[in-house]
Amino acid sequence: MALKDHTNKPLEYQTLQSQMNILGFWIFIGAEIVLFGTLFAIYGVLGNRYAGGPTPQDIFVIRDVVIQTLLLLTSSFTVGIVIWAMRNNNLKTLIFWQIITLLLGIGFLVMEINEFIHYVNAGATLQTSAFLSSMYALLGMHGAHVTLGIGWGTGLIFQLLKRGITRETATKTHIFSLYWHFLDVVWIFVFTFVYLGGLV
Amino acid sequence: MVDIKWDRIIVTGEPLITMAMITMILTVLGVVIALTYFKKWKWLWREWLTTVDHKRIGIMYIILGLVMFVRGGIDALMMRAQTAVPENTFLSAQHYAEVFTTHGTIMILFMAMPVLIGLMNIVMPLQIGARDVAFPHMNAISFWLTTAGALLFNISFIVGGSPDAGWTMYFPLAGKEFSPGVGNTYYFVAVQIAGFGTLMSAINFTVTIMKMRTKGMTLFRMPMFTWTTLISSLIMIIAFPVFTIALLAATLDRVYGAHFFTLSGGGLDMLWNNLFWIWAHPEVYIVILPAFGMISEVVATFSKKKLFGYHSMVWAIIVISVLSMIVWVHHFYTMGVGPVVNSIFSITTLLVAVPTGIKMFNWLFTMRKGRIQFTVPMMWALAFIPTFLIGGVTGVMLGMAAADFHYHNTMFLIAHFHYTLVGGVVYAVFAAFGYWWPKVFGFRLSEKIGKWHFWLFNIGFNVTFFPMFFAGLDGAVRRAYTYSPDASYAPLMFISFIGTLFIAAGVIAFVWNVIWSIKNREKLACGHDPWDARTLEWATASPVPEYNFAILPEVDQIDSYWYAKKRNENFALKKEDIKPIHLPNNSGQPFIMGIIMFFAGLFFVFELHIPAFIASGCFFFMMLLRSFTSYDEGRYVNPEEVAKKETSWREVS
Numbered sequence: 001m002a003l004k005d006h007t008n009k010p011l012e013y014q015t016l017q018s019q020m021n022i023l024g025f026w027i028f029i030g031a032e033i034v035l036f037g038t039l040f041a042i043y044g045v046l047g048n049r050y051a052g053g054p055t056p057q058d059i060f061v062i063r064d065v066v067i068q069t070l071l072l073l074t075s076s077f078t079v080g081i082v083i084w085a086m087r088n089n090n091l092k093t094l095i096f097w098q099i100i101t102l103l104l105g106i107g108f109l110v111m112e113i114n115e116f117i118h119y120v121n122a123g124a125t126l127q128t129s130a131f132l133s134s135m136y137a138l139l140g141m142h143g144a145h146v147t148l149g150i151g152w153g154t155g156l157i158f159q160l161l162k163r164g165i166t167r168e169t170a171t172k173t174h175i176f177s178l179y180w181h182f183l184d185v186v187w188i189f190v191f192t193f194v195y196l197g198g199l200v
Numbered sequence: 201m202v203d204i205k206w207d208r209i210i211v212t213g214e215p216l217i218t219m220a221m222i223t224m225i226l227t228v229l230g231v232v233i234a235l236t237y238f239k240k241w242k243w244l245w246r247e248w249l250t251t252v253d254h255k256r257i258g259i260m261y262i263i264l265g266l267v268m269f270v271r272g273g274i275d276a277l278m279m280r281a282q283t284a285v286p287e288n289t290f291l292s293a294q295h296y297a298e299v300f301t302t303h304g305t306i307m308i309l310f311m312a313m314p315v316l317i318g319l320m321n322i323v324m325p326l327q328i329g330a331r332d333v334a335f336p337h338m339n340a341i342s343f344w345l346t347t348a349g350a351l352l353f354n355i356s357f358i359v360g361g362s363p364d365a366g367w368t369m370y371f372p373l374a375g376k377e378f379s380p381g382v383g384n385t386y387y388f389v390a391v392q393i394a395g396f397g398t399l400m401s402a403i404n405f406t407v408t409i410m411k412m413r414t415k416g417m418t419l420f421r422m423p424m425f426t427w428t429t430l431i432s433s434l435i436m437i438i439a440f441p442v443f444t445i446a447l448l449a450a451t452l453d454r455v456y457g458a459h460f461f462t463l464s465g466g467g468l469d470m471l472w473n474n475l476f477w478i479w480a481h482p483e484v485y486i487v488i489l490p491a492f493g494m495i496s497e498v499v500a501t502f503s504k505k506k507l508f509g510y511h512s513m514v515w516a517i518i519v520i521s522v523l524s525m526i527v528w529v530h531h532f533y534t535m536g537v538g539p540v541v542n543s544i545f546s547i548t549t550l551l552v553a554v555p556t557g558i559k560m561f562n563w564l565f566t567m568r569k570g571r572i573q574f575t576v577p578m579m580w581a582l583a584f585i586p587t588f589l590i591g592g593v594t595g596v597m598l599g600m601a602a603a604d605f606h607y608h609n610t611m612f613l614i615a616h617f618h619y620t621l622v623g624g625v626v627y628a629v630f631a632a633f634g635y636w637w638p639k640v641f642g643f644r645l646s647e648k649i650g651k652w653h654f655w656l657f658n659i660g661f662n663v664t665f666f667p668m669f670f671a672g673l674d675g676a677v678r679r680a681y682t683y684s685p686d687a688s689y690a691p692l693m694f695i696s697f698i699g700t701l702f703i704a705a706g707v708i709a710f711v712w713n714v715i716w717s718i719k720n721r722e723k724l725a726c727g728h729d730p731w732d733a734r735t736l737e738w739a740t741a742s743p744v745p746e747y748n749f750a751i752l753p754e755v756d757q758i759d760s761y762w763y764a765k766k767r768n769e770n771f772a773l774k775k776e777d778i779k780p781i782h783l784p785n786n787s788g789q790p791f792i793m794g795i796i797m798f799f800a801g802l803f804f805v806f807e808l809h810i811p812a813f814i815a816s817g818c819f820f821f822m823m824l825l826r827s828f829t830s831y832d833e834g835r836y837v838n839p840e841e842v843a844k845k846e847t848s849w850r851e852v853s
Contacts, residue, residue: 035441049466130466
C-alpha cells in the first residue's frame with residue numbers, strides 16, 4: 001500500500017488507501033441499489049395482493065409519513081453541513097451537526113417503529129398477506145440501514161473526538177455521509193412508490 | 201412455527217449418514233491430535249488463521265474448495281450408484297433428494313466459487329503488479345464468512361437434517377408447508393452468509409484492479425485472467441444482492457411465516473424462480489469467465505504466442521456479462537409466460553453463442569503456428585475446447601424455447617450443464633492448478649501422475665455424461681431416484697455409473713499427485729519462471745515473497761515481461777533501490793467474525809431467535825471494533841531481508 005500523498009486534494013482523498021476506501025464504498029452503494037431495487041421489484045409484484053387483509057388505504061397515516069420524510073431529508077442536509085465543517089477543519093461544528101444528524105435519524109426511527117406498532121395493532125402483520133410481507137421487508141431493510149447508520153455515526157463521533165480531523169477520520173466521515181445520503185435517496189423512492197402510490 | 205424435534209436433533213437411523221458422521225468426527229479428532237502432537241497450534245494461528253496475505257487467503261480458499269469438491273463428489277458417486285440399475289434400493293427417495301440438493305449447492309457455491317476466488321486472490325494482484333488487494337483485512341473476512349457458510353451447510357445432514365428441495369430450492373416445495381424440518385432453512389441461511397463473503401470479495405477485486413495497477417498497466421494491457429476477474433466481480437456485484445434479498449425473503453417465509461413465495465396469503469411461488477435465476481444465471485457466468493481467463497493464459501504460454509485477438513477477447517467477456525443478465529427465463533420456458541416472452545429470452549440466449557464462439561476461435565488461432573508444448577496444463581486446456589464446445593452447442597439446443605419443452609428437466613440438461621461446468625470450469629481449474637502451482641510453492645506437480653489424472657478424469661467424464669444426452673432424449677428425467685426396468689435408457693445409466701468410477705480414480709490420482717509432489721519437492725523444484733511465461737506473476741521469486749515485488753514492475757505493452765525476456769533484459773536489482781515495504785498486520789478479528797456468523801446462522805436455522813439476535817449483535821460489535829482498530833499502521837519489511845529473498849531468482853548488487 002503505497003502511501004502516495006496527494007496534498008493538493010481534500011483530506012479524505014490524499015492517500016491511495018483513502019481513495020480506494022471511497023471507491024469501494026461507491027461500488028458497495030451500487031450493490032445496495034440492486035438490493036433495494038430487488039425489494040422494490042418484489043413490492044411491485046406483491047404490493048396489491050392483500051389476501052383479504054388490510055390495504056394501504058386502511059393503514060397508512062400520511063401525516064406521520066410526511067413528518068418522517070421531513071426528518072430524514074433534513075438529516076441529509078445536516079450531514080452535508082458535517083462535510084462542509086470537515087473541509088473547514090472545524091471539529092466542533094462537525095461534531096455538533098453530526099449529533100443533529102443522528103438525532104434526526106433517531107427521530108425518524110422512533111416514528112417508524114411507532115408506525116409499525118400501529119400497523120400491527122391494526123391487524124397488519126408480516127404474516128397477514130404478501131402485500132404486507134413485501135412492505136415490511138422493504139421498510140424494514142431501510143430502517144435496519146438507518147439503525148446501523150446511527151450506530152456507525154455514533155462510533156465515528158468518538159473516533160473524531162479522540163483523533164481529530166485526520167486523513168483517516170475524514171475518509172470515514174466522508175463515507176458515512178455517502179451512506180446517509182444514499183438512505184435518503186432510497187426513502188424518496190419508498191415515499192413515492194409505497195406511500196403515495198399506495199394512497200392514490 | 202417451530203416444529204423442531206429436539207430429541208432427534210442428531211440424524212440417526214441412516215447407516216450411510218452415521219458412517220459419514222463417524223468419519224467426520226475421526227477426521228476432526230485426527231487433525232486436533234496432529235496439531236497438538238506437532239505443537240502446530242501457534243503456527244496455525246499466526247501463519248494462517250490470522251493472515252491477511254492475499255496469497256495465503258487464496259490457498260485457504262482453494263483448500264476449502266477442494267474439501268468441498270470431495271464432499272460433492274461423494275454425493276455424485278452415491279447418486280450414480282443409486283441410478284446404476286433400475287429399482288435400486290441403495291438410497292431412499294428422501295436420501296436421494298438430499299444428496300442431489302447438497303451436490304448441486306456445494307459444487308457451485310462451496311467448490312467452484314472458493315476455488316475461483318482463491319485463484320483470483322493468488323494470481324490477480326501479481327498479474328497487475330500490486331503488493332496485495334485493496335482491502336486485505338476485508339479479504340480475510342470474506343474468506344471466513346465463506347467458510348462459516350460452507351461449514352453450516354455441511355453439518356446440516358447430521359444436525360437437524362439436510363436440505364432436500366434441489367439446489368434451486370423451488371417454492372412451494374422449499375417452503376414450510378411442504379418441507380417442515382430445518383433442512384431447507386440451512387440452505388437459505390448458509391448460502392446467505394457465504395454470499396456476504398462473495399460480495400465483499402467482488403468489491404475488493406474491483407477496487408484492486410481499478411486503483412492498484414502498476415505503472416504502465418492500462419486496462420487494455422491487463423492479462424486476460426485479470427480481465428475476467430474484473431468482469432466476474434462486476435457480475436457478482438450486480439447479481440448477488442438480488443440473491444441476498446431472495447434468500448432473505450425465503451428465510452422470512454420459513455422462519456417468520458411471511459408470504460413471499462407461499463401458496464396462501466397472496467404469495468407467488470414463481471417469483472422465487474425469477475429471483476433465483478436472475479442471480480443464478482449470472483452466477484454460472486461468474487464461474488465460467490475466470491475459467492476462460494485461465495485457459496487464455498495457459499494457451500498463450502504453451503503456444504509461445506501472444507493471445508490471438510486480445511481486444512475481441514475482452515469485448516467478448518463484456519458482452520457475455522451483459523447477456524448473462526437478460527437470459528434468466530430460459531430456465532423455465534415451461535412457466536407458461538407466453539410465446540413473446542419466451543421468444544425474446546430465446547434470442548438473447550442464442551446470442552451468447554456469438555461472443556463465446558469468438559473466444560473459441562481466438563484460442564484456436566492462438567495455437568495456430570504456435571510452438572505447442574504438451575504439458576499437463578496445456579492438455580487440460582486442449583481438452584477444455586471440445587468439451588466446452590459440446591456443452592455450448594447443447595446449450596443452444598436447450599435455448600430454443602420450442603425445443604426446450606422436450607428437453608426440460610431431463611438428463612439432457614444435466615449432461616449439458618456438466619459439459620459446461622465440469623468441461624469448462626473444472627478442466628480450467630485443473631489446468632490452472634498445474635500452471636500456477638510452481639508459482640505458489642516453488643516446485644512443479646509431477647507430469648507423469650498428472651497425465652494419469654488427466655486421462656482417467658477425461659475418459660471418466662465423457663463416459664459419465666455423454667450417455668446422459670441420449671438417456672435424456674429417451675425420457676430420463678432429472679432428480680428421479682429410480683426408474684422402471686423397462687426403461688430403454690437403463691443401460692445408459694449403468695455406463696454412466698462406470699464413468700463416475702473413472703472420475704473418482706482421476707481425482708484420487710490428483711490427490712496422489714499433490715502428495716507425491718510435495719514429498720519429492722526437492723526433485724521437482726524449479727525456478728521462478730518454469731514455463732517461460734508471459735505475465736507479471738512470473739517476474740518475481742517462487743514461492744512469491746510476502747511483499748510480492750521488491751520494486752513494483754513497470755510495463756509498456758501486453759505481455760511486457762515476455763518481451764523484456766526476449767530483449768535479454770537484465771532483471772538485476774540494486775540494493776540501494778530497495779525501499780522498506782509497507783504491509784498490513786495480521787488480525788484475528790476476521791476469524792472470530794466467521795465463528796460468530798456460524799453460530800448466528802445455526803441459531804437462525806433452529807429458530808432460536810434470542811440467541812440469534814445476540815450473535816448478530818456480537819457481529820455488529822466486531823464491525824464497530826474493527827472501525828476503532830483500523831488505525832493500525834501496519835509494518836515494514838526491511839530492505840536487507842528483501843535483498844536476501846530476491847537473490848533466489850536474480851542478481852542483487
